[in-house]
Amino acid sequence: MFVTGLLATSLNMVLGFGGMYQFGHAVFYGVGAYTLALFLTKTDLPPWIGFLAAPLVAAGFSLVIGLICVRLSKLYFGMLQISLGSLVWAITFRWYSLTGGDDGINGIPLPELISSTTGAYYCTLAMVLVSLLVMFCITRSTFGRIFLGIRDNPERSASIGINVKAHQLVGMVIAGFFAGVAGSLFVVVEGSVFPDLMFWTLSLEILIMCLLGGWFTFLGPMAGAAIIVAMQTFVGSYTEYWTMILGIVLMLAIFFLPEGVLGFLLEKLAIRSTTGTGD
Amino acid sequence: MGCAANLNLAAFCQQILVGLSKTTILFIVSSGLSLVLGVLRIPNLAHGSLYMIGAFLTYSLALLFGGGGLGFWLALLLSPLCVALAGLLMERGLFRHLYEREHLMLLLFTFSFTLVFGDLVKLVWGSEYRSLPLPSFFQGSIETFGLPFPKYNLFLLAVGPLVAAGLWYLTNRTAIGKIARAAAVDREMVGAIGINVSLVFCAVFVIGCFLAGFGGALVAPTQNITQGMDHGIIMETFLIVIIGGLGNIWGALLGALIFGLTDAIGILLLPQYAIVFPYLAVIIVLTFRPNGLLKSTW
Numbered sequence: 001m002f003v004t005g006l007l008a009t010s011l012n013m014v015l016g017f018g019g020m021y022q023f024g025h026a027v028f029y030g031v032g033a034y035t036l037a038l039f040l041t042k043t044d045l046p047p048w049i050g051f052l053a054a055p056l057v058a059a060g061f062s063l064v065i066g067l068i069c070v071r072l073s074k075l076y077f078g079m080l081q082i083s084l085g086s087l088v089w090a091i092t093f094r095w096y097s098l099t100g101g102d103d104g105i106n107g108i109p110l111p112e113l114i115s116s117t118t119g120a121y122y123c124t125l126a127m128v129l130v131s132l133l134v135m136f137c138i139t140r141s142t143f144g145r146i147f148l149g150i151r152d153n154p155e156r157s158a159s160i161g162i163n164v165k166a167h168q169l170v171g172m173v174i175a176g177f178f179a180g181v182a183g184s185l186f187v188v189v190e191g192s193v194f195p196d197l198m199f200w201t202l203s204l205e206i207l208i209m210c211l212l213g214g215w216f217t218f219l220g221p222m223a224g225a226a227i228i229v230a231m232q233t234f235v236g237s238y239t240e241y242w243t244m245i246l247g248i249v250l251m252l253a254i255f256f257l258p259e260g261v262l263g264f265l266l267e268k269l270a271i272r273s274t275t276g277t278g279d
Numbered sequence: 280m281g282c283a284a285n286l287n288l289a290a291f292c293q294q295i296l297v298g299l300s301k302t303t304i305l306f307i308v309s310s311g312l313s314l315v316l317g318v319l320r321i322p323n324l325a326h327g328s329l330y331m332i333g334a335f336l337t338y339s340l341a342l343l344f345g346g347g348g349l350g351f352w353l354a355l356l357l358s359p360l361c362v363a364l365a366g367l368l369m370e371r372g373l374f375r376h377l378y379e380r381e382h383l384m385l386l387l388f389t390f391s392f393t394l395v396f397g398d399l400v401k402l403v404w405g406s407e408y409r410s411l412p413l414p415s416f417f418q419g420s421i422e423t424f425g426l427p428f429p430k431y432n433l434f435l436l437a438v439g440p441l442v443a444a445g446l447w448y449l450t451n452r453t454a455i456g457k458i459a460r461a462a463a464v465d466r467e468m469v470g471a472i473g474i475n476v477s478l479v480f481c482a483v484f485v486i487g488c489f490l491a492g493f494g495g496a497l498v499a500p501t502q503n504i505t506q507g508m509d510h511g512i513i514m515e516t517f518l519i520v521i522i523g524g525l526g527n528i529w530g531a532l533l534g535a536l537i538f539g540l541t542d543a544i545g546i547l548l549l550p551q552y553a554i555v556f557p558y559l560a561v562i563i564v565l566t567f568r569p570n571g572l573l574k575s576t577w
Contacts, residue, residue, distance in 0.1 A: 021383060068562070072569050075322060075382055079521045080565045086514060087558040094551050201510060204324075204390050211387055241402060247394030251373070254380075254388045 002128040003185045004229060008209040008221035009135060010178035015207070016215035017139055018171045019151030021078035023203055024065070024085030028176040030198030032058040032183025034092065037105045037193040047111040055180035061088070062176020066169045082200050089198040104194030108187055124185050131181050136218055138174060147171055212253055214260025223262045291547065293426045298543025299536075300432035303439030304498050306535035309516035310446055310528050311490025317526020318463040318483045321374060322382060324389040326491050327513025328396035333362045333495025334504045335404050338411045341499075348414040351500075359492035366488025370481050378480075393509060400506055409504040417500070431500060438497065442490075446528050449486075459483050463526060515557070522564040524571030533572055537564070 011025040032054040039050030069080050092099045099105070110120075138144055150157045150164050158164050187193060196202065205228075206221075213224025228246065235242040257264045312326045336358035344350030369392070377385060413431055420427035450456035458479050462469045470476045494512075502508075519538050523530025538557045545556030564572060 068566060072565070075525075076521065076565070076569060079517060080562070080569075082514065083518050083521075083558050083561040083565070087555060087562065090554045090558060091552070094554070199510075200514060204387070207383075208387055208390070211384070241398040243394045244398035244402075247391040247398070250391035250394070251388060254384055254391070255376075 002124055003182050003189060004206070004209070005222040005225035006128045006131055006185065007179055007182040008206045008213070008225045009132060009218075010175050010182060011206050012210045012215055012218075012221040013135060013139070013175040013178070014168075014171045015210055016217075016220070017144065017151065018147050018168060020168060020171070021074055022081060022172070022175065023078035023207070024081035024200065025175070025179060025206060026200070026202035027065070027085040027088050027198045028058040028062050028179035029183040029186070029202070030092070030193075030195070031061045031088070032180030033186045033193045033197055034099060034105075034183075035180070036184040036187045037108050038098070040108050040110070040187070041105060051184055054184035055177045058180025058183060059173050059177040062173045062179075063169070066172035066176075070165050070169050070172070082203070085198060085200060085203065089195055089200075092198060093195045099195070102195060104192055106192045108191050108193070110188065110191065120188050124188055127181060127185055131178050132222075135174075135178060139218060143167070143170070208250060210260075212250065212260055214263030214266070216259065217262045217266060220260050220262040224260065227261065289425050293423065293428065294543045294547050295540065296423060296428060296436070297432065298539045299439075300435040301542065302535045302539030303435045303442075304494050305515060305519060305539055306439055306532050307442050307490055307497065308494035308512060309519040309523075309531040309535055310442070311487040311494070312516050313520045313523070313526055313528055313531040314459075314483055314490070315487040316520060318459050319374070319378070319480050320382065320385075321378075321389065321484075322386045322517075323487070324386060324513055324517075325369075325392035325396060326389075326487070326516065327509035327511075328393045328400075329362050329366065329488050329491035330495040330498075330512050331400060331504075331506075331509040332365070332396060333358050333492030334499040334508065335400060335409065335495075336361055336492070337496040337499040338409050338504050339404075341411055348416060351414040354499075355493075355496045358496045359489045362492025362495070363485045363489035366485045367481065369488075370484040374484065375477065375481075393513075397506065397509065404506075406506055410502075411500045411504065413500045435497060435501075442493075443528075443532060450528065455479060455482055518557070518561045522561050522571055524573035527571070527573045530571055530573040 007025070007029050011022055014020045014022045035057040036050045036054040039045060039053060040047060043050075065081060065084050068084065069077050072080055093102055095101065139147075146157070146162055146167055150162065150167055154164050183197070186197070206225075209224035209228055210221045211224070212227060213222065214220030231246060231249070232242060235245050239245070253261070259267060308326070308330055312323060315321050315323050315326070337354045340354035340357055341350045344353050373388075374385075377388060380388075417429075417431040417434065420429045421433065422428070448456075450460060458469060458474055459482070462474075462476050462479055466476050469479075515538060519534035520526075520531055521534075522537065523532070523534035537560050541556040541560040542553065545553035548556075
């Protein structure tokens with residue numbers, strides 16, 4: 001849940017704060033996971049290099065894909081990203097000698113410190129918290145402010161001399177970097193990787209988490225991920241048709257809570273504190 | 280040596296024909312998506328689910344009517360109609376209230392439909408593969424370029440242009456088509472001159488759903504009908520619509536051709552990586568023509 005939450009938060013860096021329709025975010029997650037997995041299985045280098053490389057390689061992919069996509073806007077941007085993502089997915093799916101094809105890579109040897117469940121848990125928790133903190137600082141920095149400005153009014157931002165495309169690109173690279181961190185943590189938790197980590201349905205699922213939790217708030221995606229993972233666990237234990245329930249809940253949410261759960265709660269709190277009635 | 284070259288050329292032409300019959304299906308499904316995108320501005324991810332439901336319904340209806348030739352034709356006609364009916368309910372019940380929302384919201388709303396429909400199919404048809412046998416008169420193949428070519432694919436090759444012509448007639452020669460095109464450009468103005476835009480939208484959505492169901496019905500006898508066939512088709516049709524130009528029917532045709540043919544040629548060149556080729560084509564097109572090949576209504 002923490003890993004998914006981190007992934008959703010990294011997506012929201014560009015989605016909620018940059019207003020960019022990042023539809024292929026899962027690719028960077030998958031690339032991060034595969035990078036670490038390949039480092040641990042195919043090389044004798046010390047593991048920490050793999051952990052360092054995973055986010056960097058993901059950020060590199062993000063840079064390349066960003067360079068191609070960033071000229072486009074909104075839906076076109078998103079769809080080009082999906083097709084680039086599908087390309088990466090398809091290659092991963094078929095390149096048996098390197099990636100294990102559709103079977104993925106199983107039984108990845110983890111370093112001793114994190115091979116136990118508790119070790120993995122604390123390592124993941126720490127990494128997630130640090131990443132969240134860094135991302136929070138980024139959103140509060142000058143760069144974050146400029147990013148918000150671009151989301152709200154790209155033309156005006158451009159007219160006051162901000163290089164909109166360059167900022168969007170940097171935003172994508174940052175988001176890709178943290179998606180890579182999330183990907184490496186997936187390996188720590190699961191000990192395996194498979195191509196579905198990059199499939200576009202996962203990209204949309206994390207988009208849903210952002211929207212459900214509230215994409216205009218920093219912690220919204222985390223809340224969204226928590227809600228969905230909790231639903232999956234509880235509803236999934238009662239019926240195998242839990243995605244249907246999820247679909248219905250989602251429809252209701254889109255109808256009645258366009259700001260997301262956290263956005264809705266914050267709005268309620270804001271109204272209470274300003275009117276001061278609070279019954 | 281010369282003989283081998285001939286054989287390769289024959290195999291090439293053959294493969295092109297197979298690609299073209301795949302193009303037919305892609306075109307029919309993506310033209311429906313393109314209509315909905317162009318006029319209603321709904322990026323309808325549930326379109327692929329409707330296609331899947333169309334295929335499953337065709338399977339069940341064909342068996343219900345005895346599995347013979349008559350049953351096949353009836354199923355081919357009835358299942359798209361059922362899908363269109365589902366579309367009617369979706370539009371009147373839900374989408375109608377959401378037109379003013381952001382595209383992202385609409386996209387996710389339709390995605391939640393795919394979740395529901397996916398499980399609905401699992402509930403009704405279970406999760407094993409289904410396959411619909413071809414009626415006897417479509418079985419077998421004829422010789423083309425000295426190689427056997429399935430009769431049913433020939434039928435598909437005939438259906439494609441028919442649907443294209445029908446859509447051209449609908450959008451260019453009928454009142455509703457003209458109103459729909461006008462509403463795509465400026466819906467307020469169309470509403471202001473006293474036309475019930477809401478009804479036009481509904482009609483377009485239903486036609487779009489019909490086309491999704493029809494594509495599913497046509498594909499039913501050619502491949503395994505499975506859960507998850509919605510994921511593949513929706514991505515393909517979306518990319519087709521994007522590279523063709525959003526909301527442009529001829530763009531959908533062009534995009535389907537590019538997709539179907541690069542896929543066919545990819546199978547010849549590098550079978551293992553064939554699925555990569557259409558995506559490459561999309562990337563090349565969008566790199567040079569970011570707004571699609573033909574004029575978009577957006």
